Amino acid sequence: xxxxxxxxxxxxxxxxxxxxxxxxxxxxxxxxxxxxxxxxxxxxxxxxxxxxxxxxxxxxxxxxxxxxxxxxxxxxxxxxxxxxxxxxxxxxxxxxxxxxxxxxxxxxxxxxxxxxxxxxxxxxxxxxxxxxxxxxxxxxxxxxxxxxxxxxxxxxxxxxxxxxxxxxxxxxxxxxxxxxxxxxxxxxxxxxxxxxxxx
Numbered sequence: 764x765x766x767x768x769x770x771x772x773x774x775x776x777x778x779x780x781x782x783x784x785x786x787x788x789x790x791x792x793x794x795x796x797x798x799x800x801x802x803x804x805x806x807x808x809x810x811x812x813x814x815x816x817x818x819x820x821x822x823x824x825x826x827x828x829x830x831x832x833x834x835x836x837x838x839x840x841x842x843x844x845x846x847x848x849x850x851x852x853x854x855x856x857x858x859x860x861x862x863x864x865x866x867x868x869x870x871x872x873x874x875x876x877x878x879x880x881x882x883x884x885x886x887x888x889x890x891x892x893x894x895x896x897x898x899x900x901x902x903x904x905x906x907x908x909x910x911x912x913x914x915x916x917x918x919x920x921x922x923x924x925x926x927x928x929x930x931x932x933x934x935x936x937x938x939x940x941x942x943x944x945x946x947x948x949x950x951x952x953x954x955x956x957x958x959x960x961x962x
Contacts, residue, residue, distance in 0.1 A: 774811060774835075774863075781864035801829070807871045809863070811835045811856070812845060825849040826919065831870040833863075842881055843946040849914045852876025853948070875912075881948060898941055905959060907934040912951045912960045 775786045808830050814837050825832050826849045833852045834845030842853035851870045854862065855878045866876045900908065903924075910920045921931040935947065942957075944950035954960045 774809065777860045778809070778863060778867075781860050784864050784867060805830055807867050808832045809835065809867060810845065810850060812837065812841050814856075826915075831873070833866050833870045833876060839881060839946060839948070842878070843948045846914050846951075847911075847916050847947050849916065849919070851914060853881060854878040855880060875914075875951075877948065877952070900938065900941055900959065904934055904938050904941070907931065908938055908950065908954050909960050911935065911938070911947055912954065 778784045778786050808825075808828055810825070810832050812834060831851040832845075832849065833854065834842065834850040835856045835858065836842035836845055836853050837856055842855070845853050851873075852866055852875055854866055854876070858866070858878070869876050906924060907920055910923055915923065917931045917935060918928050920926075920935075921928040924931070939945070939947070939950050942950045942953045944953055951960070
């Protein structure tokens with residue numbers, strides 16, 4: 764799915780040459796992706812955000828698609844927004860065919876996929892939670908962090924925990940500060956490294 768028909772066509776051609784990958788449908792922005800996925804019995808969706816860093820924020824939650832989603836993003840903020848909207852993985856738009864194919868298969872198997880550049884920036888050494896002056900996560904923050912690791916948006920976290928979206932956002936900001944993370948993606952990767960959440 765993506766807003767640019769030429770990019771969709773190029774991605775379709777790129778994937779057509781990959782073993783184990785069959786493109787069953789394409790959908791443009793504004794089309795009912797959930798219906799297209801269901802009608803064509805897709806196992807996984809590739810979501811091209813285009814060159815717009817805020818496309819994922821406008822899309823909202825993609826949980827209604829009912830398939831694992833791999834997002835193609837132009838930069839780190841766009842990737843973080845896609846993961847927050849429910850994507851199970853994010854690659855940069857310059858990913859080649861073999862990388863796309865491997866990532867789609869990994870997402871289909873339930874893995875979280877991050878572009879190597881995202882993973883390396885998210886895994887830079889951060890202050891340890893047990894160090895002097897560090898503040899441990901509260902039980903509620905750990906709950907929120909676990910939901911973030913599932914790719915849920917602030918609204919979805921709020922709905923799941925029965926709290927306001929404002930409170931969910933407050934918890935997310937506190938988690939980022941305590942983990943020394945700049946983005947939700949970094950926070951999840953850092954939390955996995957520290958054994959705070961399991962993916």
